[in-house]
Every structure is written in C-alpha cells, then in structure tokens.
Amino acid sequence: MPSGALRSTRHQIFIQFSGSLPSRTLALTPSTNQTFRDLRLSVLPDSSQSSDYYFTRNGRILDDSDSIFGALNSNLSTMILHRKVRGGGGDGGATGAESRDCYLNMYAEKKPDKVDPNEQRLSKWLNCALSNEPLREPCVIDKLGNVFNKEALVEALLGKKLPKAFRHIKGLKDMMNIELSKIPGIEKGHGDTQFQCPVTGLEFNGKYKFFALRGCGHVLSSKALKEVKSSSCLVCQQEFKEADKVVINGTEEEVDALRERLEDERLKIKEKKSKKVKNGEASDQVIGVKHKASTREDGNGRADSNAAAKRFKVVDLxxxxxxxxxxxxxxxxxxxxxxxxxxxxxxxxxxxx
Structure with a gap:
C-alpha cells in the first residue's frame, strides 16, 4: 500500500501492559506523526517514569524515535509495553534475558548420548570385538564366544596390548578358527551383515543364536542344530559332542557358563602337570642336562646313585x-x-x- 494511503487511513492499534502495570489492553488510534515515545507518554499514568518502559512487537524492540505509521504496516497491530529490569551490564546483576535453566545447563554434567540397542547389538555381530573393524576372514572366537579378526587379535597378543576384558586369552590355544558362510552377492565391507547359516540361511546379525563347533569350526544356527538332530557337522560331517558347541555372543548366563567351563579346563591341566611331576615323568624335563651329567657309572658299569646327588661341575662335561x-x-x-x-x-x- 502506498505511504500516502497509509497516512490517510485511520489505523487502530492494541497495547498490552506487562510487568508491574495492571494487566489490561488498550485500543488506540494514533495520529499521523506520532512516535512511540509520544505514545508511551500518553498511556503511562506517570510520565516521569516513561524512560523505564519500552514497546515490543512480535518479540522485536521498537525504537522510541520511529513513527508509528512508519513502523507498522498493518491495521489492528498489537504491541506490548514492558518495564526495563535494573541490573546487568557488568555490575554483577542479571540482565533478565537469561533463564534459570541457562545456569543449570552450564554446570550440569553432560550425559552420554543414548546408544540405540539395535545398533549396539548389530555392531557386536558385524565387527571385531577388539578392533571394532568389520569382520573379515580369517576370523576366530575365544572360549567365551567373542568374535575377532585373527590378525587384530594376534597383533594385540604379540604387543601385549589386550584389554582387561580379554586377558583370559593367553595364546593361540585360547582361540578357535571359525568358518563363516558368506551371503552370495554381498561385497566385502558392506554395511549390513555379510554372513549366514549355511543350512537355514538365517543372517548372522544377532537376531538368532549361533554356535561354533570346536572340531571343524563351522558356524551354524541353533535352529539348524535343533531341526536336524545329528552328532556330526551338517557341513563337513565331522563328529562332535554337545560340549564342543560354543555359543557366539551369548547372554550373560551363557557367558558365565562358558567361563566356568574355561576355569575347569585350566584346573584339569594344572592337575595333570602336577601328577606327572609327582610320578617322575617330568623329572628329565625339570632337571634337564644337569641330571644326566651328574649320573655316572661306577667301575663295574652300574649307575652311581650317590653321584646324582653331588653338585654339578663344568669339568664333568x-x-x-x-x-x-x-x-x-x-x-x-x-x-x-x-x-x-x-x-x-x-x-x-x-x-x-
């Protein structure tokens, strides 16, 4: 609308009062050259305090020197009259612009972002448990069912950089090579799962339970082992026992059972070694060359038992x-x-x- 038409038309405005003033709304018809300062002086009961107030429209502060008709471009505009808040500006007070939440959020501890449980589960089945890189052959599992890239695990063992959670892995005897069946048409490094059960076709993504067989290392779904009841591997026909099945990425209860089995196996190995030492089967390994060097024959060609107890000397060799x-x-x-x-x-x- 042209400015001349705006000036010739009588516009009506609404003024809302906030703060310490009584809450009310005025409907006024300003004159042509009236400014916001003139309007403020006309509506306030005490003109001496007019400098303590200001107008806003749609959240924007209106300048006192601006003409009402020049600033407003529509009829029936609504303005709000505010009272200025004392303080702020470096004197230690608040400016009134901040809310209490600003200070609380400033000193509040940042909470970690919530992790999607589905993404966390999928990552556990698609990535190496140590390096968090995508699984790539050759792959291995430990005796607790964690899946690794063999290269990453061997490098960590050689460099003695295994985290505390995997300290139960002492060497190559504590890991088992596994054979994962790849999904046809899936390229290496694909974002989705790459492997499946070779019998049922179920994806290796954590939605289904999978077992690894100790003898051959083939990875089969629990569904396949239940539906086809057999004591031999469904892929290579190698015989296995129930104890040869290792659940992959099992629940807490299943991992605890595997941990107990691991401790029992280590105790049995220690008992066997101690029995061999007691029975003298390992005496040659313990005593070694010194024992052989100190055992000499007497003049009659018989072994001198007393010589074995003598101190070892270099001249004997x-x-x-x-x-x-x-x-x-x-x-x-x-x-x-x-x-x-x-x-x-x-x-x-x-x-x-």
Whole structure:
C-alpha cells in the first residue's frame, strides 16, 4: 500500500501492559506523526517514569524515535509495553534475558548420548570385538564366544596390548578358527551383515543364536542344530559332542557358563602337570642336562646313585681328550691366585704384560 494511503487511513492499534502495570489492553488510534515515545507518554499514568518502559512487537524492540505509521504496516497491530529490569551490564546483576535453566545447563554434567540397542547389538555381530573393524576372514572366537579378526587379535597378543576384558586369552590355544558362510552377492565391507547359516540361511546379525563347533569350526544356527538332530557337522560331517558347541555372543548366563567351563579346563591341566611331576615323568624335563651329567657309572658299569646327588661341575662335561683344568678355566677361575683379574682381560692382571 502506498505511504500516502497509509497516512490517510485511520489505523487502530492494541497495547498490552506487562510487568508491574495492571494487566489490561488498550485500543488506540494514533495520529499521523506520532512516535512511540509520544505514545508511551500518553498511556503511562506517570510520565516521569516513561524512560523505564519500552514497546515490543512480535518479540522485536521498537525504537522510541520511529513513527508509528512508519513502523507498522498493518491495521489492528498489537504491541506490548514492558518495564526495563535494573541490573546487568557488568555490575554483577542479571540482565533478565537469561533463564534459570541457562545456569543449570552450564554446570550440569553432560550425559552420554543414548546408544540405540539395535545398533549396539548389530555392531557386536558385524565387527571385531577388539578392533571394532568389520569382520573379515580369517576370523576366530575365544572360549567365551567373542568374535575377532585373527590378525587384530594376534597383533594385540604379540604387543601385549589386550584389554582387561580379554586377558583370559593367553595364546593361540585360547582361540578357535571359525568358518563363516558368506551371503552370495554381498561385497566385502558392506554395511549390513555379510554372513549366514549355511543350512537355514538365517543372517548372522544377532537376531538368532549361533554356535561354533570346536572340531571343524563351522558356524551354524541353533535352529539348524535343533531341526536336524545329528552328532556330526551338517557341513563337513565331522563328529562332535554337545560340549564342543560354543555359543557366539551369548547372554550373560551363557557367558558365565562358558567361563566356568574355561576355569575347569585350566584346573584339569594344572592337575595333570602336577601328577606327572609327582610320578617322575617330568623329572628329565625339570632337571634337564644337569641330571644326566651328574649320573655316572661306577667301575663295574652300574649307575652311581650317590653321584646324582653331588653338585654339578663344568669339568664333568669336558671332552674326552681335553685338559679338565684348561676346560674349566674357560667358564670360571679354577685356581686361586693373589693376582686380581681386570675388566680388560682375565689372563692379564694389573702390572703384567
């Protein structure tokens, strides 16, 4: 609308009062050249306090020197009259613009973002439990059912960088190679699951329970093992027992059962070793060369049992044609002497050439 038409038309405005003033609404018809300052002086009961108030429209502060007709472009416009809040500006007070939540949020501890349980479950089945990289062959599992990329796990073992959660893995004997059946047409590094049950076709994504067989390492779904009751692998026909099934990424109860089985296996191995030592089966390994060297025959060709208890000496291992004194001097000082050895050479004491 042209400015001339705006000035010739009589517009009506509404004023709402807020703050300490009584809550009410005025309907006024301003004059053509009236400013917002003039309007404020006309509506306030005490004109001496007019500088403490200001107008806003749609959240925007209106300047006192602006003409009402120049600032408003529509009839029946509504303005709000506010009272200024004292304080702020560096004197330690509040400006009134902040809310209490601003200060609470400033000092509140940041809570970690909520993780989607479905994404967390899927990541556990698609990625290596150690490096969090996508699974790629060759893959292995530990005795608790965690899935790893073999390369990442071996590197962590060699570098002794295994996290505390995987300290039960001591070496290659604590991991088992597995054979995962790949879904046809899925490229390596695809965002979705890459593997499936070779019998039922169920995806290896955590929605279904999977077992790995210790003997052959093939990974089969629980559904396949239940529907086809057999004591041999459904892929390679290798025989297995119920104890040879290791659940993959099992529940807490299933992991606890696997952990108890692991402890029982280690205790049995320790008991076997201790029995061998008691029965003398491992005496040769424990005593080693010293035992053999100290066992000599007497003049009649029989083994001298007392010689086994004697202290081991280097000269006992001297070659047949060697001088025992010279042979012993290679390893230690065989003769006592007043001359002291130097760090340069044992055969050249100080003061002698």
């Amino acid at each position: 001297a070659p047949a044609n060697a001088n025992k004194e010279v042979y012993a001097s290679i390893f230690t000082s065989s003769k006592k002497s007043e001359l002291k050895e130097t760090y340069m050479c044992r055969s050249l004491p100080l003061g002698r050439n």
